[in-house]
Amino acid sequence: MTETQNQNRPEWGIDSTHPELVEPLTEALRTIVDPEIGLNIIQLGLVRDVTIEDGNALIKMILTTPFCPYGPAMLETTRQKTEEVLGIPTHIDFRADEMWDFSYMEEGLIDDWGIY
Template identity: 45%
Template sequence: MTEEGQAETPEANGITDKVRTALRTVTDPELGINIVDLGLVYDVEVDDGSAKVTMTLTSPGCPAGGQILGGAKDAAESVDGVDEAVVSLVWKPFWTPERIDPKVRAMMGF
């Protein structure tokens, strides 16, 4: 959905999927898991060449926070059809291990 509450166009929806795929190239350097499977990415919206990624970090004191956020911005902007990406860092809902993809969580022993 766009900020105006209207559904994204099919083209924007396809770009949104590509942005999510690109975000999988960004890994948490401490855990070695991509930020999508780790459950850090809460939302991706694309509208007229602008992508908005809403995400969190595993903790407010995450030493790799800047690296992860910058990587998310670069990954989103690497997608054809995205001219600019804005990454918004949020703390609600707070990240917990339950947000990790179930398959990855099982491999980690959670």
């Protein structure tokens, strides 16, 4: 595992079906920053799954809070970036039923917040 990979990240469907796409997609998604927190969506663990089926990509994504004022923009930017990298139509499944937790963050980042 490289230094920049999120060791807390859940396994994505493309990890096994399209492993060659994981790194370029991850790097593209790292450019999407939550402006209130100052960390990107990969560091925060907001992308919960990425699958490709029937020529379409599906991203399951959460936000740090369901009422995030930047949420709609981050979801749309995630969709656009994914389409750019994968070159296929992409849909976002916003998972309001899954609450974000600090444990979703990349290892070492939570220490900087001084919470534990």
